[in-house]
Amino acid sequence: RKEVEQDPGPFNVPEGATVAFNCTYSNSASQSFFWYRQDCRKEPKLLMSVYSSGNEDGRFTAQLNRASQYISLLIRDSKLSDSATYLCVVARGSSASKIIFGSGTRLSIRP
Amino acid sequence: SAVISQKPSRDICQRGTSLTIQCQVDSQVTMMFWYRQQPGQSLTLIATANQGSEATYESGFVIDKFPISRPNLTFSTLTVSNMSPEDSSIYLCSVDEGSGRTTDTQYFGPGTRLTVL
Numbered sequence: 001r002k003e004v005e006q007d008p009g010p011f012n013v014p015e016g017a018t019v020a021f022n023c024t025y026s027n028s029a030s031q032s033f034f035w036y037r038q039d040c041r042k043e044p045k046l047l048m049s050v051y052s053s054g055n056e057d058g059r060f061t062a063q064l065n066r067a068s069q070y071i072s073l074l075i076r077d078s079k080l081s082d083s084a085t086y087l088c089v090v091a092r093g094s095s096a097s098k099i100i101f102g103s104g105t106r107l108s109i110r111p
Numbered sequence: 112s113a114v115i116s117q118k119p120s121r122d123i124c125q126r127g128t129s130l131t132i133q134c135q136v137d138s139q140v141t142m143m144f145w146y147r148q149q150p151g152q153s154l155t156l157i158a159t160a161n162q163g164s165e166a167t168y169e170s171g172f173v174i175d176k177f178p179i180s181r182p183n184l185t186f187s188t189l190t191v192s193n194m195s196p197e198d199s200s201i202y203l204c205s206v207d208e209g210s211g212r213t214t215d216t217q218y219f220g221p222g223t224r225l226t227v228l
Contacts, residue, residue, distance in 0.1 A: 008151075041224075043219035043221050046217070091214075103151070
């Protein structure tokens, strides 16, 4: 079983829709959680960190459920520019070797 | 945030040859990281490059296959040696904020897309 698992998608939704992704992690010692965005043929970039209390950044809301060991990302009023792959990232230590990337969920927004 | 450049951006190589990828950061950083991202897969850490010491390799990666140099605090190279088609992948270098906290953001270079024939 992978340490970080995501539904690969693709999710194909109309512009303006609300879409949600989940990500599960297997190591209960995980400490920090992130969502990164990767555009086609580009490098990953941090979208947002995920805090225990949940956090919101504009149209994006991230939540963490430690008991069930999953992280979610909600995108409201989706835009064409939201089309990308969303990577769930889990860190369980302070070195890069303890940062685990999920394989990503592909999102495609159609006009 | 750090600005990272990589060269080459892409290459097509013959089996058995080697390719050296360069990574340049616009600020001094203690650690630089090399990742591989195979098609449709997640990023996998190859090694951590420390200035002034040997690179630290992750399980499944060895120095003979992926030698790394780190001559100063802004530059690193990764060599993919004796290439086979299985080495076809995107290779990315990255740095983090360097505070040692798990909340550090990782910044990635644009990647080098390697195809081995």
